[in-house]
Amino acid sequence: MDIIKIENLVKNFPVGKGFFTALNDVNLNFGKGEFAGFVGPSGSGKTTLLNIIGSLDTPSEGRAIVMDKSVSELTHKQSAKLRNEHIGFIFQTYNLLPVYNVYENVEFSLLLQKMSGSERKKAVMQALEWVGLTDKIKSKPNMLSGGECQRVAIARSMVKKPQIVLADEPTANLDSKNSHHILQTMKKLNEELNVTFLFATHDEKVMKYLNRIVTLEDGKVLSDKQNNLKL
Amino acid sequence: MIALKLAYKNLLGAGLRTWLNVTILSFAFVLIIFYNGLLDGWNRQGKRDTINWQTGQGQLWHSEYDPFDPYTIADSHAPLSDIVLKEIHAGNLSPILITQATAYPNGRVQNALLKGIDPNQKILQLPSADLNNVQEKYSAFIGSRMAEAAKLNVGDWVLVRWRDKNGTFDAREIQIAAIFKCDVPAADNGQIYISLSVLQEMMGLENEASILVSNENFSQKNIDQWVFKDLDFLLEDFEKLIASKKGGSMIMQGLLLILALLAIFDTQVLSIFRRQKEIGTYIALGLTRWQVVGIFTVEGGAHSILAALLGAVYGIPLFIWLGKVGISFGTPDMGITIAETIYPYYSVRLVIISLLIVVFAATVVSFLPARKIAKMKPTDALKGKLQ
Numbered sequence: 001m002d003i004i005k006i007e008n009l010v011k012n013f014p015v016g017k018g019f020f021t022a023l024n025d026v027n028l029n030f031g032k033g034e035f036a037g038f039v040g041p042s043g044s045g046k047t048t049l050l051n052i053i054g055s056l057d058t059p060s061e062g063r064a065i066v067m068d069k070s071v072s073e074l075t076h077k078q079s080a081k082l083r084n085e086h087i088g089f090i091f092q093t094y095n096l097l098p099v100y101n102v103y104e105n106v107e108f109s110l111l112l113q114k115m116s117g118s119e120r121k122k123a124v125m126q127a128l129e130w131v132g133l134t135d136k137i138k139s140k141p142n143m144l145s146g147g148e149c150q151r152v153a154i155a156r157s158m159v160k161k162p163q164i165v166l167a168d169e170p171t172a173n174l175d176s177k178n179s180h181h182i183l184q185t186m187k188k189l190n191e192e193l194n195v196t197f198l199f200a201t202h203d204e205k206v207m208k209y210l211n212r213i214v215t216l217e218d219g220k221v222l223s224d225k226q227n228n229l230k231l
Numbered sequence: 232m233i234a235l236k237l238a239y240k241n242l243l244g245a246g247l248r249t250w251l252n253v254t255i256l257s258f259a260f261v262l263i264i265f266y267n268g269l270l271d272g273w274n275r276q277g278k279r280d281t282i283n284w285q286t287g288q289g290q291l292w293h294s295e296y297d298p299f300d301p302y303t304i305a306d307s308h309a310p311l312s313d314i315v316l317k318e319i320h321a322g323n324l325s326p327i328l329i330t331q332a333t334a335y336p337n338g339r340v341q342n343a344l345l346k347g348i349d350p351n352q353k354i355l356q357l358p359s360a361d362l363n364n365v366q367e368k369y370s371a372f373i374g375s376r377m378a379e380a381a382k383l384n385v386g387d388w389v390l391v392r393w394r395d396k397n398g399t400f401d402a403r404e405i406q407i408a409a410i411f412k413c414d415v416p417a418a419d420n421g422q423i424y425i426s427l428s429v430l431q432e433m434m435g436l437e438n439e440a441s442i443l444v445s446n447e448n449f450s451q452k453n454i455d456q457w458v459f460k461d462l463d464f465l466l467e468d469f470e471k472l473i474a475s476k477k478g479g480s481m482i483m484q485g486l487l488l489i490l491a492l493l494a495i496f497d498t499q500v501l502s503i504f505r506r507q508k509e510i511g512t513y514i515a516l517g518l519t520r521w522q523v524v525g526i527f528t529v530e531g532g533a534h535s536i537l538a539a540l541l542g543a544v545y546g547i548p549l550f551i552w553l554g555k556v557g558i559s560f561g562t563p564d565m566g567i568t569i570a571e572t573i574y575p576y577y578s579v580r581l582v583i584i585s586l587l588i589v590v591f592a593a594t595v596v597s598f599l600p601a602r603k604i605a606k607m608k609p610t611d612a613l614k615g616k617l618q
Contacts, residue, residue: 076520095511112517112518
């Protein structure tokens with residue numbers, strides 16, 4: 001069963017008097033529990049595709065159906081609900097809230113859901129256990145290393161047990177050791193919780209972990225195949 | 232709740248910038264309360280003094296009496312009827328006979344109102360009882376302003392000329408028996424007080440008066456040709472004066488508040504510009520744009536709460552101290568009722584209204600730049616791209 005369906009998707013951005021086509025006639029489906037990635041050079045449309053799947057942006061033409069909901073037909077409120085309940089984001093620059101400590105950063109998205117304090121605490125501690133940061137709950141982001149920050153970001157994206165996690169260049173700011181640690185953590189969560197992970201990357205370290213690689217170039221799908229180089 | 236928690240953390244996280252804004256706003260807050268408290272204190276003292284020294288709790292005026300028309304004063308007097316006399320004996324009314332006079336202190340000419348007052352009256356604080364202790368029949372007491380203007384001291388004699396009931400001029404030397412000090416210029420400037428019975432005899436108006444001053448036990452009604460004037464009427468000019476002072480002070484307070492609000496507005500604009508990634512993150516985590524607008528608005532508005540707390544830290548001791556020692560204005564002679572020392576009065580209403588104004592204004596100026604968030608593209612916000 002596909003939880004993401006991309007049909008004839010086109011995304012144009014206005015540039016001067018004309019427009020730039022970032023995605024052109026993209027057709028893709030992703031099932032539950034996939035560990036897939038969009039690869040390609042800068043400007044190929046990887047992040048744009050992730051943003052549309054995450055309902056942070058809408059298609060110019062075609063459809064993006066996420067969890068049986070057409071992204072372009074959602075109101076701001078509905079897309080916020082979709083993101084809050086079903087989609088987790090991991091960013092290249094971690095995007096942790098600087099005034100919150102580790103615990104509060106992870107807890108944040110749960111505050112938007114109707115959840116009791118004890119349930120929230122249990123979920124946060126479990127998420128921090130997954131990423132091995134239970135000893136840093138009081139630390140602020142500026143006290144953590146890049147790898148630790150990204151592990152907090154993973155915990156934040158996973159704490160609400162989403163159906164989909166979208167990771168945009170999650171290892172770009174990390175050294176090799178931390179990159180592998182992060183990827184192993186995500187792979188483990190993918191296998192244990194059957195969460196769909198979609199990456200946008202041009203990091204070969206990431207590609208080695210992916211089950212499926214979708215190659216984009218100039219906004220078009222160049223190839224879509226299972227990964228033979230997988231670790 | 233999330234917005235409040237975030238606002239609190241972000242405000243404290245912003246460090247010096249927050250405290251500069253909060254300090255300026257708290258200064259505006261304290262100054263608004265202080266200045267209004269000062270005017271309220273002046274208002275309360277002024278009214279109390281005017282009631283104690285001039286108006287009583289109301290007055291019955293002869294139907295012809297108009298204090299601003301010197302031509303009617305000569306005709307505005309009437310005999311005291313039995314009903315009025317009954318109230319006077321009960322201590323609820325005190326008659327005053329008024330006539331225009333000319334005083335010649337030290338050879339100079341000075342217009343004055345000659346007022347006949349019952350030496351035994353207890354309604355006004357005027358030292359009328361001093362007239363019971365004088366040897367001279369034609370003795371008077373005057374206020375310190377009048378004494379200074381006429382250069383008169385206790386024991387001095389002054390020639391006073393007046394018209395009797397027939398309009399005939401008469402004149403007599405009157406001895407100054409006492410000089411009183413009060414904060415009500417209208418009860419002092421150009422006023423000469425003598426015994427009621429003496430003035431009645433001088434004018435040939437036995438058992439007559441121009442006005443009757445009442446205490447709080449009087450039923451506040453018209454009697455015969457006597458028209459009751461309540462405190463709202465008698466204090467109207469003073470109320471207007473305070474209202475105009477408050478109106479004038481609002482310009483200064485408004486300017487100060489605008490300065491403080493500009494600082495908050497500026498901080499908000501800068502904050503939204505610098506924290507675009509954070510805004511994008513909130514949206515990615517599932518907040519709607521208007522919820523993010525709410526977070527930033529609460530954050531800006533929370534400056535006012537911190538300002539109120541900071542203002543309370545130094546404002547409350549300052550206000551308590553000023554409330555005890557008062558603020559000295561020396562011996563102002565501006566023709567209006569004002570005490571030498573004013574004790575500011577801070578009512579709960581004043582504090583609450585000031586707080587609401589500051590909180591509301593801070594919230595509005597925080598909301599205005601925050602509205603921009605609602606138009607932001609989350610994808611651009613996440614990149615920190617200028618929008």
